Amino acid sequence: MKNLVGAALLGQSGGPTSVINASAAGVFLEALKQENITEVYGAIHGIKGILNEDFYDIKQEDVEELMLLKNTPSSAIGSVRYKMKDPKKDDSEYVRLLEVFKKYNIRYFFYNGGNDSMDTCNKISKFFKKSEYACNVIGVPKTIDNDLNATDHSPGYASAAKYVATTLMELYHDATVYDTKMITIVEVMGRNAGWLTAAAALAQMKNQGPDLIYLPEIPFDLEDFFVQVHKVLDKKGKVIVAVSEGIKTEDGKYIPEKYGELKTDAFGHAQLGGTAQVLANEVANRIDAKVRAIEFSLLQRSAAHLASKVDVEEAFKSGVKAVKAAVAGTTDKMVGFKRVSSNPYKIKYVMLPLRLAANTEQKVPLEWILPDGKGMTQEYIDYALPLIQGESKAKLVDGLPRFAQLKKVRVVKK
Amino acid sequence: MKNLVGAALLGQSGGPTSVINASAAGVFLEALKQENITEVYGAIHGIKGILNEDFYDIKQEDVEELMLLKNTPSSAIGSVRYKMKDPKKDDSEYVRLLEVFKKYNIRYFFYNGGNDSMDTCNKISKFFKKSEYACNVIGVPKTIDNDLNATDHSPGYASAAKYVATTLMELYHDATVYDTKMITIVEVMGRNAGWLTAAAALAQMKNQGPDLIYLPEIPFDLEDFFVQVHKVLDKKGKVIVAVSEGIKTEDGKYIPEKYGELKTDAFGHAQLGGTAQVLANEVANRIDAKVRAIEFSLLQRSAAHLASKVDVEEAFKSGVKAVKAAVAGTTDKMVGFKRVSSNPYKIKYVMLPLRLAANTEQKVPLEWILPDGKGMTQEYIDYALPLIQGESKAKLVDGLPRFAQLKKVRVVKK
Numbered sequence: 001m002k003n004l005v006g007a008a009l010l011g012q013s014g015g016p017t018s019v020i021n022a023s024a025a026g027v028f029l030e031a032l033k034q035e036n037i038t039e040v041y042g043a044i045h046g047i048k049g050i051l052n053e054d055f056y057d058i059k060q061e062d063v064e065e066l067m068l069l070k071n072t073p074s075s076a077i078g079s080v081r082y083k084m085k086d087p088k089k090d091d092s093e094y095v096r097l098l099e100v101f102k103k104y105n106i107r108y109f110f111y112n113g114g115n116d117s118m119d120t121c122n123k124i125s126k127f128f129k130k131s132e133y134a135c136n137v138i139g140v141p142k143t144i145d146n147d148l149n150a151t152d153h154s155p156g157y158a159s160a161a162k163y164v165a166t167t168l169m170e171l172y173h174d175a176t177v178y179d180t181k182m183i184t185i186v187e188v189m190g191r192n193a194g195w196l197t198a199a200a201a202l203a204q205m206k207n208q209g210p211d212l213i214y215l216p217e218i219p220f221d222l223e224d225f226f227v228q229v230h231k232v233l234d235k236k237g238k239v240i241v242a243v244s245e246g247i248k249t250e251d252g253k254y255i256p257e258k259y260g261e262l263k264t265d266a267f268g269h270a271q272l273g274g275t276a277q278v279l280a281n282e283v284a285n286r287i288d289a290k291v292r293a294i295e296f297s298l299l300q301r302s303a304a305h306l307a308s309k310v311d312v313e314e315a316f317k318s319g320v321k322a323v324k325a326a327v328a329g330t331t332d333k334m335v336g337f338k339r340v341s342s343n344p345y346k347i348k349y350v351m352l353p354l355r356l357a358a359n360t361e362q363k364v365p366l367e368w369i370l371p372d373g374k375g376m377t378q379e380y381i382d383y384a385l386p387l388i389q390g391e392s393k394a395k396l397v398d399g400l401p402r403f404a405q406l407k408k409v410r411v412v413k414k
Numbered sequence: 415m416k417n418l419v420g421a422a423l424l425g426q427s428g429g430p431t432s433v434i435n436a437s438a439a440g441v442f443l444e445a446l447k448q449e450n451i452t453e454v455y456g457a458i459h460g461i462k463g464i465l466n467e468d469f470y471d472i473k474q475e476d477v478e479e480l481m482l483l484k485n486t487p488s489s490a491i492g493s494v495r496y497k498m499k500d501p502k503k504d505d506s507e508y509v510r511l512l513e514v515f516k517k518y519n520i521r522y523f524f525y526n527g528g529n530d531s532m533d534t535c536n537k538i539s540k541f542f543k544k545s546e547y548a549c550n551v552i553g554v555p556k557t558i559d560n561d562l563n564a565t566d567h568s569p570g571y572a573s574a575a576k577y578v579a580t581t582l583m584e585l586y587h588d589a590t591v592y593d594t595k596m597i598t599i600v601e602v603m604g605r606n607a608g609w610l611t612a613a614a615a616l617a618q619m620k621n622q623g624p625d626l627i628y629l630p631e632i633p634f635d636l637e638d639f640f641v642q643v644h645k646v647l648d649k650k651g652k653v654i655v656a657v658s659e660g661i662k663t664e665d666g667k668y669i670p671e672k673y674g675e676l677k678t679d680a681f682g683h684a685q686l687g688g689t690a691q692v693l694a695n696e697v698a699n700r701i702d703a704k705v706r707a708i709e710f711s712l713l714q715r716s717a718a719h720l721a722s723k724v725d726v727e728e729a730f731k732s733g734v735k736a737v738k739a740a741v742a743g744t745t746d747k748m749v750g751f752k753r754v755s756s757n758p759y760k761i762k763y764v765m766l767p768l769r770l771a772a773n774t775e776q777k778v779p780l781e782w783i784l785p786d787g788k789g790m791t792q793e794y795i796d797y798a799l800p801l802i803q804g805e806s807k808a809k810l811v812d813g814l815p816r817f818a819q820l821k822k823v824r825v826v827k828k
Contacts, residue, residue, distance in 0.1 A: 016591050045593045074587035081592065165814055166719055173488035173817065174716040177430050178495065179459045184712075206814055265698040284679040294711045298598075302588040305580055305720060308813065388813040399722065399802040400579055400620055403587065 001134045002329035006107030007039035009055070013046040013113030013120070014081060016074035017156030018163075018304045019315035020112055020142045021404070024076060025069035026319020027110050027140065028058050032066075034327050037108060041411060046080035046111075047120060051093065053100055053413050060409040068404035070316055071394040073304035076406055084120050087127055094127040101128075103414050107135050108326045110319070114143035114154070118334055119359040125332045136326040139334035139354055140318050144301045146195035149360040150352045151336035155315035158387035159307040161199035163300050164188055165388065168203040168210060168242060171294070176238045181289035183229060183239045187276035188296055191246040192216055193363045196300070200242035201376035202384060211239050212373035216246035217364050220255065225279075226286055228373050233289060241373075245275045255279060305401060309390025310345070321349050345386030415548045416743035420521030421453035423469070425460040427527030427534070428495060430488035431570030432577075432718045433729035434556045435818070437526050438490060439483035440733020441554065442472050446480075448741050451522060455825060460494035460525075461534060465507065467514055467827050474823040482818035484730055485808040487718035490820055498534050501541055508541040515542075517828050521549050522740045524733070528557035528568070532748055533773035539746045550740040553748035553768055554732050558715045560609035563774040564766045565750035569729035572801035573721040575613035577714050578602055579802065582617040582624060582656065585708070590652045595703035597643060597653045601690035602710055605660040606630055607777045610714070614656035615790035616798060625653050626787035630660035631778050634669065639693075640700055642787050647703060655787070659689045669693060719815060723804025724759070735763050759800030 008031040012020055024042070031040045040058035043049035056077055058066070069076055087094050101109070111121040118139045125137035141148050146157035168186065175184040188197040194215025203209025211232040214220060232239045249258050260278040273281075280293035318335045325333065333351040340346040368380045394401035422445040426434055438456070445454045454472035457463035470491055472480070483490055501508050515523070525535040532553045539551035555562050560571035582600065589598040602611040608629025617623025625646040628634060646653045663672050674692040678684055687695075694707035732749045739747065747765040754760040782794045808815035 016588050048593065072587065073584050075591045076587075078593060079591045162813060167713060167717070169815060169817070170487050170716040170718055171712055173486065173490075174430050174712045177489045177493045179462065179492060202812075202814065206812075208817065265695070266700070267698070267702045269698065281679070284681070284683065286680065288681045292711070294713070295709070297706070297708045298585055298588045299581060299708070299713070302584040303581070304584055385812060390813065391810070396805070398616075398620075398799060399576060399804065400616065401583060403583070403622065 001136060001331065003036065004107040004134055004136060005036050005038060006105040007041055008037045008108035008110070008323070009041045009043055009106045010110045010112065011043035011046040011050065012075035012077055012079045013111060013117035014079060014143070015301060016079055017142050017144050017301050018073045018159040018307045019155050019311050021069040021072045021074065021076050022312050022315035023112050023140050023142060023155060023319040025066055026316040027323055028066050029063065030320045030323035032059065034323065036327055041104070042077035045078040047082050047084065048080045049078065050097055050100055055411040057409045057411045061406055065404050065406060068394065068402065070312060071304055071307065071392060072403040073302040076404060083116065084123060087123055091127065094124065097124060098128065098131055098133055101133065101135060109135055109137045110140055110322050112140040112142050114145065115148055115357060115359050115361060118148065118354060118357040122354040122358040125354055129332070136329065136331040138322040138326050138330065139357060140322050141334060141336065141357070142315070144196055145190050145193050147193035147361045147363065148357050149362045150356040152339040152347060153337060153387060155311060155318055157195060158311035160196055160300050161202070161384060162308045162388040163303045163306050164196060164199040164296065165202035166306060167296065168200050169206060169208040172203065172208040172240060175240055181233060181237055183233065183283055183287065183289050183291045184294065185241045185243060185276040185280050185283070186210065186294045186296065187243055187245050187274055189300055190216065190244045192361055194244045195364055197242055197244040198364055198376050198380055199384060201380055202388065204375050205381055210242040212241045213375045214241070214243045214247050214373050215364055215369055216244045216248060217366060218369055219250045220247040221250065222282060229283060229287065233287065243275055243279060247275060305393050307392055308388045309392040310387055312392040317349065325351055342382050342386055415550060415745065417450065418521040418548055418550060419450050419452060420519040421455055422451045422522035422524070422737070423455045423457055423520045424524045424526065425457035425464065426489035426491055426493045427460040427525060427531035428493060429558070429715060430493055431556050431558050431715050432487045432573040432721045433569050433725050434526055435483040435486045435488065435490050436726050436729035437554050437556060437569060437733040439480055440730040441524050441737055442480050443477065444734040444737035446473065448737065450741055455518070455520070456491035459492040461496050461498065462494045463492070464511055464514055469825040471823045471825045475820055479818050479820060482808065482816065484726060485718055485721065485806060486817040487716040490818060497530065498537060501537055505541065508538065511538060512542065512545055512547055515547065515549060523549055523551045524554055524736050526554040526556055528559065529562055529771060529773050529775060532562065532768060532771040536768040536772040539768055543746070550743065550745040552736040552740050552744065553771060554736050555748060555750065555771070556729070558610055559604050559607050561607035561775045561777065562771050563776045564770040566753040566761060567751060567801060569725060569732055571609060572725035574610055574714050575616070575798060576722045576802040577717045577720050578610060578613040578710065579616035580720060581710065582614050583620060583622040586617065586622040586654060589654055595647060595651055597647065597697055597701065597703050597705045598708060599655045599657060599690045599694050599697070600624065600708045600710065601657055601659050601688055603714055604630065604658045606775055608658045609778055611656055611658040612778055612790050612794055613798060615794055616802065618789050619795055624656040626655045627789045628655070628657045628661050628787050629778055629783055630658045630662060631780055632783055633664045634661040635664065636673070636696060643697060643701065647701065657689055657693060661689060719807050721806055722802045723806040724801055726806040731763065739765055756796050756800055
């Protein structure tokens with residue numbers, strides 16, 4: 001709806017990335033400029049913050065500090081993993097959200113997250129429409145997993161991919177330095193889609209990457225894995241393997257489920273080893289070599305010092321475009337990217353129906369994955385390489401990054 | 415001895431660092447300029463390469479490519495962990511080394527490594543002297559552990575410290591993003607000295623670091639650790655801990671030895687969990703919160719993209735100074751740093767007797783360590799902060815670092 005006058009609210013949701021705050025900077029800075037937007041709020045811990053009427057007042061922040069968000073990793077206003085109920089079964093949370101939106105006259109809602117979050121955003125959007133509450137709802141994509149549907153790629157992926165490729169190149173130099181037999185198994189995030197693990201192929205392209213790459217799109221066969229590792233070991237004396245945390249055996253089991261020891265802690269929580277560690281144990285029992293497991297863990301999604309400039313700028317612009325579109329009357333959409341060309345790299349920002357992105361997963365095309373863990377085809381390289389270009393990072397103070405330090409003034413509850 | 419004419423040989427030894435190749439660049443480029451130096455060799459895998467007469471001919475390399483070594487991580491000519499025998503008990507290896515040195519007329523020997531390597535270097539130096547073989551022997555320091563004796567600090571430490579501080583700042587933003595209870599335990603290298611873990615205090619100084627820091631210099635008490643973790647958790651809801659891999663309990667046992675499950679693989683190698691993982695398991699059994707272990711592993715010593723400029727320049731100059739000193743007649747010494755002042759930062763390069771650095775460990779002064787895991791005193795900050803200043807890294811090609819690619823032409827065996 002056009003000409004809505006009221007507050008704008010941004011929520012950050014799901015696992016953080018290096019650039020989710022860049023999108024926040026885009027939303028906040030653009031919202032502060034818009035005449036129709038009377039207040040700019042940040043929901044503290046996403047949906048939970050809305051349910052609790054817990055907001056930061058972004059008008060209290062210095063614009064210079066908001067600019068620094070562009071290069072500050074993670075989710076500055078707090079994130080959340082919260083799956084809302086199906087409104088058809090229980091709409092109490094939606095009724096509560098509507099109450100809060102009305103109370104604070106929130107007419108612009110931006111939700112920054114992955115496919116779960118777009119599902120949330122989609123449900124809220126539909127509920128508001130049904131309730132005839134005028135509010136323009138726009139999803140802003142982010143995920144290091146790159147598994148959001150209908151968009152060429154998502155902010156957050158490129159910086160994590162750049163981290164994976166760069167770090168694997170550095171590891172290559174380290175893990176091949178002795179004249180003894182060594183096997184290094186590196187675990188990369190991505191529970192269902194192998195996009196991030198595929199970035200290992202960018203290091204391979206420089207002949208300074210892993211010998212073997214395993215994505216969750218292809219069922220994992222331990223015996224065949226031993227064969228491939230042996231082949232490389234016999235030839236080179238060293239093996240570097242990049243595995244997705246999400247690889248599964250033919251029967252649909254994750255590696256720690258299938259081969260690890262399931263332990264539970266004193267509180268009944270399952271304690272599963274990591275994929276790389278469990279594989280390393282299996283390899284150590286089968287092959288006589290020094291075996292080491294390395295997990296990129298949270299480092300791969302928070303390494304803002306190694307962010308891709310393309311990614312930071314696209315994340316920022318996604319936020320700006322979301323606000324501009326909403327003010328122009330757009331609702332029920334997610335900002336997406338359509339690739340015009342890879343060389344030279346050119347994308348168009350498009351507004352996609354939220355339902356297209358909600359809760360679906362875009363996996364790596366099977367035809368881009370080489371057999372026997374050999375890596376990726378040129379199609380993948382052509383797709384990914386333009387995304388990791390350039391550098392954009394926080395300036396240094398005392399040799400350390402100067403991240404944004406928000407005042408975080410809470411909005412007084414009405 | 416002055417006016418020696420003959421070949422120069424460099425060996426790289428021990429665990430790699432981000433800047434060991436910067437020292438190699440210094441040695442090689444300076445040696446190539448010296449008239450008295452007839453050939454420039456790189457020993458392939460350190461001492462092993464010398465015993466096997468296995469050398470690279472550095473004169474075959476392009477100077478521009480050797481310059482790129484400054485920003486290429488790890489040990490370009492191969493490293494080794496090899497403890498030579500005590501020459502008093504068995505001098506056969508030393509006799510062999512002497513034979514090789516004579517055969518190739520090697521009159522300048524540079525060995526780049528930590529305290530084990532300086533011990534090797536010292537023994538070789540003394541054996542040559544005893545054998546009346548004229549060869550100027552100079553040690554070039556390197557270690558991320560910073561435990562070399564008699565020098566203010568060692569190349570390699572500062573870049574690893576910068577990695578630890580920067581990455582912990584980024585992790586701080588990631589690990590505090592949800593409104594749920596979370597405990598993150600991060601493991602930093604350093605088997606006996608806590609210098610590298612101490613660098614966590616640089617992130618603390620920015621109020622974006624770990625809450626608790628544990629160095630191996632202070633015996634570790636698990637019960638007290640629970641108390642400290644609980645205190646922080648009650649106050650903040652999140653706890654970030656930096657622990658040295660080398661922390662030991664009062665009875666001198668490493669954490670995995672004391673609390674881990676000792677397993678052996680099919681080949682009889684011990685498989686011990688990491689310190690952080692074992693601690694995380696203990697915490698998970700005691701405290702009801704999400705607990706995560708993160709190991710910086712090889713990443714902390716190979717992250718050339720995050721190297722300190724001060725470190726890269728000092729590593730390079732150490733190599734240059736070693737060659738200049740050797741050609742001027744100096745032998746049986748290690749290049750060391752003497753700090754003139756911290757603010758402004760100023761050091762003097764000094765030539766230290768090799769025996770001072772050999773096989774001794776310089777630990778973190780106990781009076782610099784705060785009690786109860788609280789971190790470090792201002793003395794440590796004043797010491798470490800000047801070291802991590804500035805950036806120096808490989809230029810990017812395709813968005814990825816362009817590391818040195820040596821031709822690696824082998825010297826024909828005589």
